[in-house]
Amino acid sequence: MSSTKSWPLWEVFIRSKKGLNHKHVGSLHASDADMAIENARDVYTRRQEGISIWVVESINLTASDPKIKDSMFEPAADKIYRHPTFYNLPDELKHM
16 A cells, blocks of 8 residues: 555545535545545535535646736726626526
8 A cells, every 4th residue: 555645635626515616625635536536525525515526636736926916917907897797687697
C-alpha cells in the first residue's frame, strides 16, 4: 500500500440540494479520482446535503494573482449590461 504522503491533493466541489452551482468545500488526499469522490462523499456529505460531487486534482487548477486584481477586473466595471439589475423579470422565473 502506498503512503498517503505520495497521494495527490484533490479539491472538492459539492452541489447542494437547493443550489444550482458547485461550491468548493475543501481538499483531501486520494490515490485516484474514484477514491477522491468516495472520500469526498464520506467527509463532506455526511448529512446528505449534496447531490453532486466534483473533484479536481489541485495541480490542474490555475488562479489569478491577487496582486493584480484591480487591473484584472477593472474592464468589467464599465459594462453595465453584464449586471442585469435593471431588467424586469417575470415572477415565474425562479432561479436568477
